[in-house]
Amino acid sequence: METRISSKGQITIPSEIRRQLKIHTGDALLVKSVGENTIMLELKKKALPGSQETGEDILKATAGLWKDRTDINENFIRELRQADHRRLEELLGE
Structure with missing residues (x-):
């Protein structure tokens, strides 16, 4: 799936992926650079x-x-x- 970066530097995670990973509004994601052209988003564990x-x-x-x-x-x-x-x-x- 493809997504784009907004003028504010924001990205939209497609709803299908959010449902599959049970990501909800307000959840924290860790962002990591992996290689030259790759980033990784990781759902931060909930307390x-x-x-x-x-x-x-x-x-x-x-x-x-x-x-x-x-x-x-x-x-x-x-x-x-x-x-x-x-x-x-x-x-x-x-």
Whole structure:
């Protein structure tokens, strides 16, 4: 599959690949240069409950992500919470 780099240096990972790898909005990817013309993206492992990552670490890493959103309302927040709940169940294998 082919993708292009935007004027802001961003790339879009095709939805089929995101679904296959279970990559979701806000997930962290590690970017590595591999050879002269190759880069590698690696999904950063998610912190599970009981990990050393603190709420402060999470807030620092995600601060400002939604500052430009204009579509945030009660329905959006409800859907986001439901999606987070499903992802947590998936991570915990429930």
